[in-house]
Amino acid sequence: MTDKCLLTETIEAASKPLVAEAADDQGEKFFYLKGLFLEGEKQNHNGRVYPGEEITTAVTQLNERIQKVGPVPGELDHPEGLNINYDRISHVITGMEMNGANGMGTMRVINAGMGLIVGATIKAGMQVGVSSRGSGNIDGSGRVSDFDIVTVDVVANPSAPNAYPQASLAESLAGNRHGKEAMMLTEFVKHDPAAQKYFEQEITRFLTDVRDTYKWRK
Numbered sequence: 001m002t003d004k005c006l007l008t009e010t011i012e013a014a015s016k017p018l019v020a021e022a023a024d025d026q027g028e029k030f031f032y033l034k035g036l037f038l039e040g041e042k043q044n045h046n047g048r049v050y051p052g053e054e055i056t057t058a059v060t061q062l063n064e065r066i067q068k069v070g071p072v073p074g075e076l077d078h079p080e081g082l083n084i085n086y087d088r089i090s091h092v093i094t095g096m097e098m099n100g101a102n103g104m105g106t107m108r109v110i111n112a113g114m115g116l117i118v119g120a121t122i123k124a125g126m127q128v129g130v131s132s133r134g135s136g137n138i139d140g141s142g143r144v145s146d147f148d149i150v151t152v153d154v155v156a157n158p159s160a161p162n163a164y165p166q167a168s169l170a171e172s173l174a175g176n177r178h179g180k181e182a183m184m185l186t187e188f189v190k191h192d193p194a195a196q197k198y199f200e201q202e203i204t205r206f207l208t209d210v211r212d213t214y215k216w217r218k
Contacts, residue, residue: 004135038103052101090114178205
């Protein structure tokens, strides 16, 4: 039996935009992202097709994990492996449901760490997309079988529908002076109002620097 492949599939916000909503939860404000997380019975840009039953299984797996241990964490930009890096968590998946052959989901952006970066980009009007991460087998025609989902990550989308940025959002942050400063400040924002103000200034400057790279909501 062959080892399963790492599978990541990005759903572009330009064509399937997520709905961003702000809501209060026990006195704290959060952003929630809702929309298409898993697409079935359609060839994606990687040339792969996920049968509807594989999407159903993935939705069931995520909901069972949510019921047993709570919301499923995800990262800003998907890494190259299947492990979840807890220092890079930006959100948690709170629920999934089927709509035809597709998996629709809801995620809550956390108010800490990488979640502060995601929240700031949403507040500024940047469109973000999602990218599922898991493992499975692929046959000669590109159909996926035995799909085991790990999580759904948040990714930034390019400004052109058929283009991808040269760097991920996390890489762009690390390569920009204001972005690096904002990432460092995420550790202090929770307990330091001065850090919160400085973080907002630096993330705004970063987003200004990359305004022509990413897709923005109208």
